[in-house]
Amino acid sequence: MTHQDTTQQQRAGWAEEAVTEHSVAGPNADAGYPTHTPGTEHTGREQLVLERIERARRARPRVREKLITLAHGAGGKATQSLIEAIFLDAFRNPLLEPLEDAAAVTVGDARLAFTTDSYVVSPLFFPGGNIGDLAVNGTVNDLAVSGARPAHLSAGFILEEGFPVEDLRRIVTSMAEAAAAAGVSIVTGDTKVVQRGKADGCYINTAGVGLITDGLNLGVATARPGDVVIVSGPVGDHGITIMLERGELDLDAELVSDTAPVHELVRGLLDAVGPSVRAMRDATRGGVATILNEVAKAAGVAVVVDEDLVPVRPEVRGACELLGIDPLYVACEGRIVAIVDPAAADDAVAALQAHPLGTGATAVGRVAEDPPGLVLLKTGFGGTRIIDLLVGDPLPRIC
């Protein structure tokens, strides 16, 4: 550190602004801030800092960026801020506000679940499926985990000039097959073609409606301490399959996407223990970890997961180790997470295991009271850590 800097210096304006925004106004800005005494017992001071952070996290989300970045589409914190600060802010209404996978709307005497999703997966074709069945299954699953019986879907296509018709045929055939398998019909649609280079081959949007017949009040906000967290099978298959299929990693594994319609799996669960189910979600972008964070935040509870109980295929675990990704964040397309009353947990697992898609179903953790809003993981090594919402994007365009 012997060299003085003689070059011109600038300041980072954005950083100074962020500091000002968060600092307590007034000359005694540091009053109440725990002072640092090296080597002293610090639990109390650390606790104060943690509380301050929680306050900062509860603050109204803002989108500071001037431009959309890939992080806004990654399903993590940036996506959440975008949804809450831009979309929810503009569209706010009681049906949208819970931000569930599908909205529950009442039409006449009927309760309907209504949802939509867009698909931009790259590559379009991958082991275990393609963008077509993904687009059908994804929307069917959003309806199913909302407790609805999926009924009708729409399909919108945005195609790039030069896209092979043969590929479109393959995609549409898969959609038809997936719709038949899920017992839904595609009843309306739309097509747009954009100039070469303005899209990447084929994007699909699907929307769907389903009938809610059980009279259940499902929602992540209803989770309460003691509830059991169940996943319906090994996690992360879809995300890692897509990643490997892109060939950027020079890794190979016998792995296929888990894309599948979960409506029958869900039906089996609801028929067995319906009133004991608090919430279900299908674990897509952001993986199981994102769902558990939604539970913790919406219900104001802690979720404690045991790493050793989370089912992960060895191939997925191996790829995740190499890439430095936690399989809990990796997308699935045919797995559900269910929050269930503890008294019904064993029956719920048994009901899921009775369906071919749920043979790997297992309880992975519990809802607890404290610390509210956090997901904790008991690591296989015997320690404890947080599983937070994802920041940044390990795997873009997986669905």
Added chain:
Amino acid sequence: MRFVDEYRDAEKARALAAKIAALCEPGRHYKFMEVCGGHTHTIYKHGLEDYLPESISLVHGPGCPVCVLPMGRVDDAIALAEQPDVIMTSFGDMMRVPGGRGSFFDSSAAGTDIRMVYSPLDALKIARQNPDKRVIFMAIGMETTTPSTAMTVLRAAAEGIENFSIFCNHVMIVPAIKAILDSPDLRLDGFIGPGHVSTVIGCRPYEYIPAEYGKPIVTAGFEPLDILQSVYMLLQQLAEGRCEVENQYSRVVPWDGNTVALRAVAEVMELRPYFEWRGLGFISHSALQVREKYAAFDAERLFKLPGVRVADPKACQCGEVLKGVLKPWECKVFGTACTPEMPIGTCMVSSEGACAAYYNFGRFSRQRVREVSIESSRA
């Protein structure tokens, strides 16, 4: 999974933790610095502190190359990406690192062509595929990644690829450890040495630490049991009155390092007289630049760089965190103005940064959680 599970065995960890507790002198407080960000990540990811007695603190060191990159160099890199016909290539963890005017992600959103790669050889491939573009590799990292950059330059030279260059920001850990040892505001009892760096440079370069500064150092692997064992080895040295370099990671680290890799680095690169480390300031002979012989592959020579220094915001205490003077949560902007979504300091960016590791994995009261888990085990 083989070669992983055996190093994460909770049973063995408990046994080792008991041995560690037994070695601690009553009333004495121990401070060990894990130099490498990879270790910091492991410690938090596996909840390793749960196994350590309260009298042992692990202090997180400067061994995260992303964290020590000053903002001005990020601005320089973005200025390179803005040049006509340039494709900038970078490791993923560099993408969110903020400079004075934003990050690679922001720059990419504004229209530059910045691509993530997993290896510098991937960047060279992009150069081959795009002969009409100028492809630059954002070379960052400590001794661990330097050889792969050097080998890539050698391959580009051998193949006569003319549209490829590197923006060299490679730094060296040994001068940084020395700077920390020379820093007056820190009392350490020993070092957990960087395992990956040591696979390249071996253990010899650390011999000055016990010899001149009287501190033990144990080069450690990256699984949680590796780190626990290295803590145990450090305590053993202290208990037995020894002070030396030991190699816990001998399954990977040869004592003399990887001579082939070192030769490649020496062929392509040379020491800079000094280099700025974010938070630590200018450190003499602590970084590498491309030799004149390979000037054709040196983005610093090929392009004009702004080279403007950007001062860290006053509130940012990355320097103290990097030197281990402050715990991440003791920084005044930690978790409020500075979060992983909007990092002011680089320690909050990379998953190997001490602040990001603490924020993402350790942001809870261990005491409260212990009480909770005792309650739930009773229930």
